[in-house]
């Protein structure tokens with residue numbers, strides 16, 4: 001029996017990176033997935049790469065109107081959500097206090113905090129009893145990295161979202177958990193200067209980057225019944241980075 005047989009999953013920010021790898025694994029495990037991103041070409045390519053049991057919906061997670069449209073499509077096509085993975089996020093490093101603009105603030109908090117909150121809230125009427133919700137945090141919620149206060153703070157809100165919502169939705173057995181990636185080999189990480197990547201990887205006790213498959217495997221665990229007694233927790237997928 002596949003782990004997500006006949007489940008309906010919605011994954012935001014899944015045209016590249018770790019969430020695309022997750023969408024592929026979810027489909028291999030029997031799910032139907034809805035994936036989102038803001039760029040049509042990348043969305044089409046991702047749908048093609050996944051190949052089956054997938055619908056791509058253009059959706060900017062910072063826009064409540066876009067989120068309404070997304071869940072309208074999901075409702076019309078499948079009528080429910082069993083697994084929601086609110087993954088879309090914005091990360092900028094090298095922003096020490098003194099260098100932070102209002103635009104920087106809005107880019108981080110509008111997507112990482114507001115976008116995550118309203119993705120889950122707009123999905124709520126479609127979430128089945130027993131549904132699982134995954135959020136993407138970051139090792140920077142725990143680890144102090146100069147220049148990353150804004151990024152870390154905008155993701156840190158997810159900790160109380162997941163913990164509080166776990167209690168608020170306990171009677172419907174909806175579980176909320178967070179995956180905190182360390183440096184993972186995605187286009188986001190690759191967009192940093194090579195010396196910055198080297199400096200980050202040097203802080204990982206395992207001495208290497210993680211792969212999107214590491215996140216996908218963790219997301220599958222948290223999405224399926226293998227984690228049926230787990231809610232309100234964070235799993236660091238970071239080669240030990242948060243420990244040092």
Ligand SMILES: NC(=O)c1ccc[n+]([C@@H]2O[C@H](COP(=O)([O-])OP(=O)(O)OC[C@H]3O[C@@H](n4cnc5c(N)ncnc54)[C@H](OP(=O)(O)O)[C@@H]3O)[C@@H](O)[C@H]2O)c1
Pocket residue numbers: 012013014015016017018019036037038039040042059060061062087088089090091111136137138139180181182183184185186187188189
């Ligand atoms: N890679 C790492 O090392 C790392 C470490 C810690 C945490 N994270 C977190 O992991 C998540 C995924 O990162 P990634 O490394 O996989 O990034 P990525 O490869 O850059 O992928 C980001 C995805 O999100 C989409 N996206 C960006 N802004 C969006 C928005 N406003 N609305 C909807 N979709 C949006 C992108 O497509 P469009 O551009 O077309 O919208 C793309 O599909 C983020 O939350 C990030 O903060 C990453």
